[in-house]
Amino acid sequence: MAVAILIFIFFIINTLASNLVVPTRYTIDKTTPVYLDFAYYIDETKDRTLNDLISNPDLLTHQPLTNVQWSFQQQNYWLFIDLENKSLDAQDIVAHFDNPMVDHLSVYRLNKKDELIETYKLGDKVKSLTLFQYSVPHVRFSLESKSIERLAIKIDTTGISKTPVNLYRHKEFVDLVRSQTGIWGIFAGVLLMAALYNLVLYFGIKDRVYLVYIGYIISALCLMGIVMGFGFYLWPLEWQLYLHEKVIFSNYAMAFFTLSFCTMFLRYHKDKCWRYKLSKALLTLIFLLSITTLFIPEYIAAPIFFCVLSLLYIMCVILIYKKLRTGFRWAKFYVFSWVPLIVGAAIQPLELTGFLDYSFAIRHAFLVAILCEVILMAMALADRVRFQRERALYHATHTQQTKLLNSAKLKQAFMALQSQGRTTTLCLIKIRHFNSLNTIITPSQGYTLIKHVAKQVELELSHEREFANLDIDFNNSPRLADLGSGVFACISTRNQNQHTLEDALVKVINSLPKQYEIQGLNLQLTYNIGISSAGHSDDFEYWLKRGYLALKKAKTNNDLVVSTTNGSNILMDVTLAAKLQNAIKTDQLALYYQPQIGLNFSQVNGAEALLRWPDPAFNGVSIEELIILAEHTGIINELTLWVIEQACKDILKLTQQGYNDHPISVNLSAKNLSIKKLAEKVENILIKYQVPAHLLKFELTESALVESHEALISLVNELSDLGVRVVLDDFGTGYSSLSYLVNYRFTELKVDKSFVFDLTNNTAHKVIVQTAIDMAHNLGLSITIEGIETQAVHHLLKDMGADRAQGYLYAKPLPYDDYLHFLKSQYSLKMLNSTF
Template structure:
């Protein structure tokens, strides 16, 4: 809290310094037009105008032409191809000849002719100005001006002929040379700041885009570029930025550039508000409008400016209304990072209003009103950049939350649990880790819909949350004291809680008993969950030299023993943490080849045919029935049998592949799981080669699945093993992608062939927007890396349709078939083939 306050104070001080600097700048440059001779007592000026609708009047026609005084009527400026003749009658009552500079504040004029005529209608001086005159100096092209002298006690007339396709209104001021130089310096200061700020923002966002590859940053850069181009042409400093040939191309197409600015503003809103993710229908409609504006931009090239301008203003109004509606819809969804973006529209609208009122003479022309729109644009793009930064910050927070929380329930996940354990270990605290496992899900899930399963899950979490909230001896897993933060979800059906220190095991069991009883009553009262049962295993931590993974491992052993031995609550026992009888029986079953491989089909979605199968280990204990596969793996890990078990599984898988080939299934792939212990085994590759020599099958038909947790072990050794497997032409898959430690670096550097998305992201995919985004992004990334994508846990047709739309290639799950013994799987396969029909 102290750190946050300190940073806030620094930010406020910095902001105050910047605001004081801007205020000082404004006071020095607020209105250099105040120094024009209009306010001098030595000069008198009378202004007149005449409209030349036919564009055929010459200077000689002006001497006796019926000019209208500006005192009677203001000049009726319009966007039309007609010419405007202005007459300035000047008198110098001072005793000295005075050098003056007449400034024409409209850089958009096509042609501008200025004539200085004596009182006897003798032409003294003339000059051709306007952007089309490429013979002018750089200053005169960007800031049109006419230098002349007015003799002492004399009167001259200045005739000005203006003709342009666009906005003809031209504010005119007359300065003494020193005051005109002040004006030029002020304008250059504003232009330099405008260009510098936009270029810095563009470069900064280009760096961000090169790192994140998010299109919104590229759209923002394009918007900045179009704003800079548009403003530079309107204000005149385009001559400093672009070659003459480029300006000759850009200036006649200023309406096209305005259309592009409008199009990029709309596209920025679409990406910023994430319409593609929130509402695909609105996203497609906005894209259609975007392409329509681009088409109008192209069409305006073929039209004159006075023809295309009215259509542009109508389009701009409609686009702004659409953007306001999108902003309003976003604000209603409480998107915190959209507030700054909504505020960014205020200066844009304010600047546009002031500019329009100045053009229509509602407010007088001053240096501030002339450049107010540019200053408002700077404020707008600054607020847009701040909104982008806030959006990035909240996306980072959300990414961190997703990395440390279960996506389905919002509870802290395994990584958050490990962090909490490590934090308490660093504080040398004594505590107990408890794992709660729900059994019976596999038997019950075929009879439940996704909605029913979710209701059971929510009820279970609510039950645990209620019990842990009632007692202070249940510790917080995360630092934020929010509802549910005393529970972590470790796996599908395994949850974790922490208990404060208790010296006696029986005391801990007594404390956990009400929680277990509450869950038991909940399942008893629900007709959909009567087959479910909960077991709690715990481990007392009283040694700060342990690590988090060891604590979780020992607690997992405690709960595995509880499941095997039918206990409700079980403590980890260093001397008897596994059932010796079970361990002995398992070792004997492995030696006597009494284990089984079940096969679950994997379906190629595009053809809707069988791609292959995943081989899953099964063992039926003589008295305890089928032992869960995870318990078998844990048992093998803890008894040193894991490498022997893996080789048995691979051997049996090769036998099954040989049988499949003999039955005519020459391209049927079989996937098997291997563990970190197998990768760490220095003889693994040699043993694998020996098995493959005994079974001369096409090696690409065997796929080895590695869980993401393998990544956190010896990476260099893993890379060597992976390269060896690649040389042997064996496919390697990342199993349960999204729940472990893999990174894009691993995917890029290691020769993986397949990526398997974990069932946590697939289940309830049709009702979970966040899961859908993750799955779609994962599939897109896999395609870029040329990896096959397998999605597991498919239970409904709706999920299959979504995965098809996302481009997923292979799926597996109970929707097609449960894991079944190889003989039954062959029979199922024959039925599919014999019927010559897709799955």
């Protein structure tokens, strides 16, 4: 389709070109029996008159006008054309003077006896001419049959003096004007449309190079309008006449924008290297010289400009050559654009100075060259936009440091496979402890390690056809994406059982490097695998989160491979966190209570408050995951304050039911330390509900003590001063529990259930539990043992002297109403004695 369009465009151009005749081939001496003879005289003194030259014919040089030595010197040129009409018919003749920039052009018609017939005044200094006479200087007259006349032409100008003279019949002159205006229209139309289009691009892209390009177009349009004459139809007459006087300024403007475009297009303004500084210096010189042209004559400014033009070409060659060596493949059209510019720019001064013979084609060569250059520059800009788009797409789909595909490409592949209805199983491979490695190696070394492992993973995946290609190009078909932090991702598309996929992945990671040397350090590498199967309705984020959840479980459980299947626990996300926060605000949560049994008298003497979300839609969410979600999203403090207040409400209701000495335990985490003035808030809640402080307990895990040691000492002291009891929870699971008993004002210890599960058969655990009981009593602390599930363990703990016990043997966590019923009917002293 593109080739067909190109052929059609060339057909149109060819048709148009065939209709634009070359009129200089059809001058009057070639189409009619009119014979011409030429002579000229160069008046260096500028004081000769027509009568002087007529009375002294020996002063004239009888040669074709093409031999006139035109120059920028201040001198007058006298051209003489003798016309002899040998036909029997009168001839309508148009004399065309192809230099619309001439200041004064006087045309004298003389008869055979050199008597003056008529005088014509042309030139841009002459007032009251029509726009047509300004843009196409010409005179019309009729040459009678069998007659002889002479045209004496005086050219007096301070600028470009060369003025080709051609004589046409009226019909051929019309063809000349038609061809000339056709080319002018094409040139101006193309340049104006290019300027408007690039102005639109600038508003969209905000790249200043488009403004520079528009500046170049306008300067070229202005310069060609002056040189060719069509500028009279573009600007007000006064503007065009002023531009004629300052034509060298337009040349400098075009040179300025040429170098500016070259510098910015090739992005030297981003590099700030010595070439950029040199280009900037030359631009400054061009700007200053352009200002001087407003105050010095054209014949002085023109030679200076041609010298600067050579510097411009040299500078641009240096700039282009450097970028071509560094692989600026998108600059090819810009390089090609210089070919017509150099050729056209060389033709114009060569024609003006007489080194090239004048012709219609030569006269318009520079204009056509600029037209071609503007088109090629537009193609170069389009090619650069295409390259930048490809580069932006590459950066959007590849990691900047490792050049591997990223999650965006993984998502694109996932969506494509989902739309095809194919199986999509995410496989994540992680370098274990990669984040820890980053603390001892540099980022660049880390990226090198990732690329080293990724290369081997890619090689192994290429042997397994079940893994989908994430991208396809001419060089390779990568199947691996880099998700950062040493995590790689691939997609299995085979509909197979989970064990088969796991075996394939284990085979892959068994072939991965187990060691990697960095500056003499031999790193030991191990890997984890997380697998996530996606349903047809799953989105990418859900699918990916499930994979990371599997990786996390593999790390936590120290497993090689962990799989999560579709339909497992509800995934933790922002939506769930928002629902949790709304549940807090609307009291949709609930506290369940698990009783704590006093072993000495076998009666309930307290309970632990446990958070629950009764909504059936969230049955799949574990409370542990919910707490983690609250911590990660910053709503843990809001949740904790709700739990404390709800516990105080229930304590109040219990006291109203006659349970005046029934404490409730509430769990606190390290994250709760960020609650400002927590002790003060607790006090306010106690006062609000008129709850005695000793009926409220706070259970602190040892992990909280490790994370916030100093702040927690202060908090425990403040709570103790209020009369609130503080319990050390999960005692024995940490590494420094004994030091906490000295530094904190605890009133109770709570032994973790991990020591109770096989207490009757595990001698070591018996020793630990007995030691904890004795130590607590010796320190004046009470002790609670959790996780009791059998009567044997109950009796054993009672014999050991434990104060309280908690576990499923007595009751599971119960809603408040059920717990109240349990207190009233299930655990009377009599029933406890009969049971135990």
